[in-house]
Amino acid sequence: MKLGIIGAGPGGYEAALYAAQRGIEVTLFEKQFVGGTCLNLGCIPTKTILASTELYSHIKEASQFGIKVEGAEISWEQVQQRMLKTVAQLRKGVEFLLKKRGVRLINAEAFYLGDHRIEAGGQTYEFDNVIIATGSRPAELPGLATDKKWIINSNHFFTRKELPKRALVVGTGAIGLELSDILRAFGTELTVVELVPQVMPLLDSDASSNYARILSKKGIKFIVGNSVKTIEHKEDHLKVTLTNDQELEVDQIVVGVGRTPNSEVIKTDKVQTERGKIKVNNSLVTSEEGTYAIGDVAMPPVSRGALAHVASHEGIFAVKHILGEANEMDWHAVPWVVFTDPPLAAIGQTEKEASQAGLAVKTYTLPYRALGAAVAKNRTEGFCKFIVEADTGRILGVQMAGVGADLIINEMAVVLQQNMTVKELSEVIHAHPTLSEVAKESAFALLGYPINTM
Numbered sequence: 001m002k003l004g005i006i007g008a009g010p011g012g013y014e015a016a017l018y019a020a021q022r023g024i025e026v027t028l029f030e031k032q033f034v035g036g037t038c039l040n041l042g043c044i045p046t047k048t049i050l051a052s053t054e055l056y057s058h059i060k061e062a063s064q065f066g067i068k069v070e071g072a073e074i075s076w077e078q079v080q081q082r083m084l085k086t087v088a089q090l091r092k093g094v095e096f097l098l099k100k101r102g103v104r105l106i107n108a109e110a111f112y113l114g115d116h117r118i119e120a121g122g123q124t125y126e127f128d129n130v131i132i133a134t135g136s137r138p139a140e141l142p143g144l145a146t147d148k149k150w151i152i153n154s155n156h157f158f159t160r161k162e163l164p165k166r167a168l169v170v171g172t173g174a175i176g177l178e179l180s181d182i183l184r185a186f187g188t189e190l191t192v193v194e195l196v197p198q199v200m201p202l203l204d205s206d207a208s209s210n211y212a213r214i215l216s217k218k219g220i221k222f223i224v225g226n227s228v229k230t231i232e233h234k235e236d237h238l239k240v241t242l243t244n245d246q247e248l249e250v251d252q253i254v255v256g257v258g259r260t261p262n263s264e265v266i267k268t269d270k271v272q273t274e275r276g277k278i279k280v281n282n283s284l285v286t287s288e289e290g291t292y293a294i295g296d297v298a299m300p301p302v303s304r305g306a307l308a309h310v311a312s313h314e315g316i317f318a319v320k321h322i323l324g325e326a327n328e329m330d331w332h333a334v335p336w337v338v339f340t341d342p343p344l345a346a347i348g349q350t351e352k353e354a355s356q357a358g359l360a361v362k363t364y365t366l367p368y369r370a371l372g373a374a375v376a377k378n379r380t381e382g383f384c385k386f387i388v389e390a391d392t393g394r395i396l397g398v399q400m401a402g403v404g405a406d407l408i409i410n411e412m413a414v415v416l417q418q419n420m421t422v423k424e425l426s427e428v429i430h431a432h433p434t435l436s437e438v439a440k441e442s443a444f445a446l447l448g449y450p451i452n453t454m
């Protein structure tokens with residue numbers, strides 16, 4: 001069986017590695033770097049930089065832990081060097097795996113012609129099945145056209161020689177928030193503007209307020225329910241007027257919102273697109289039988305995040321579907337994390353979504369200061385909100401911010417994937433003292449018997 005995959009991001013390359021191990025002959029087309037946005041311009045660069053900024057902020061608090069540190073400084077140039085080294089190392093690792101597993105990698109821009117045919121480098125290749133995994137790129141927004149200098153996007157951010165002294169970040173989605181947290185740690189005077197009336201539109205409003213309060217205390221100034229109205233170029237800075245007529249003087253605008261799907265790859269009417277994305281059904285099949293689309297470029301019937309782990313899960317699902325081993329994707333338990341300090345993480349339905357779906361819900365929010373482990377670590381800023389079906393106790397969703405949220409959310413993924421109830425969760429023994437006890441304590445509180453809280 002021959003499989004052609006266009007795009008070697010986390011969706012495409014993981015599908016290729018899995019398919020090759022399942023005995024499929026795989027050809028993978030990539031026009032730039034293996035690893036795609038995630039490894040080269042997204043997840044890994046941001047997390048590598050954030051590892052430095054997090055360590056730096058810990059060092060600055062060292063005296064509270066009985067440690068004397070003097071003269072600690074952070075260097076953007078050196079942090080950037082470390083980031084480039086990390087990306088190169090991981091990219092090599094992917095290239096090595098592809099080679100070892102016998103995946104044929106063709107470094108060229110590819111086009112999908114229909115009937116399972118792919119054109120690249122002047123040649124046409126024929127396959128039994130095709131997976132399109134071409135991902136997305138930063139969108140150019142009206143009134144905020146990037147110029148790589150005054151107005152930049154996430155791609156430009158990583159290559160900047162210097163960070164601005166004063167910046168306006170547009171958007172409080174994951175990208176805008178992570179870039180804001182990096183700028184904050186490097187001492188940039190920061191304002192973040194968000195179009196909708198709350199920070200991080202995907203959260204319930206109470207969780208959003210709790211999270212925004214934590215970041216505001218660290219020096220990030222949010223202006224919500226607003227956007228950029230006009231930008232005036234002064235000699236050495238920008239004068240920005242927001243829609244509420246507030247004026248700001250900044251050295252740079254960082255556009256942290258908007259992605260454009262790379263669907264130009266499609267050169268046939270047989271595969272339909274909608275709003276730039278490739279339409280797929282619950283099995284990730286496009287309007288042409290045997291042709292799949294996954295990850296950021298795909299639009300399934302269920303709205304789910306543009307996330308690396310979604311792309312790779314969908315890639316592996318598509319291969320299983322080709323092999324006749326899978327039927328329909330299940331997106332009800334997709335965790336997501338924003339890697340600010342502290343991280344924000346969520347999964348499942350919000351309270352608002354569950355209520356709108358007609359479910360009677362009850363919720364419980366546990367403050368981090370109730371956790372011994374959080375107090376011991378001097379990281380009591382945080383909360384965990386559970387959304388539960390009132391009559392059955394089934395856990396529908398979790399939204400949390402606090403140290404360790406990026407790990408704890410994976411336990412919540414198991415909980416939601418298994419459709420567990422709060423009673424079942426309360427019966428799971430959690431090691432003490434750990435931050436994961438937030439789950440156990442919340443479960444008991446939801447049963448009406450909070451143990452370590454009132």
Ligand SMILES: Cc1cc2nc3c(=O)[nH]c(=O)nc-3n(C[C@H](O)[C@H](O)[C@H](O)COP(=O)(O)OP(=O)(O)OC[C@H]3O[C@@H](n4cnc5c(N)ncnc54)[C@H](O)[C@@H]3O)c2cc1C
Nearest residue numbers: 007009011031036037038042110134135295296306307308
């Ligand atoms: C700043 C930033 C931080 C992020 N952080 C996270 C995070 O922490 N966690 C997370 O889950 N997600 C994160 N994301 C999102 C994540 O990067 C994407 O969801 C993920 O990369 C999508 O994977 P994909 O395989 O669908 O596409 P991509 O990773 O975009 O890969 C697509 C690949 O296809 C190639 N390609 C495109 N067109 C063609 C063509 N015609 N021919 C050949 N090759 C082609 C591209 O060069 C690219 O390599 C982040 C994104 C950004 C921008």
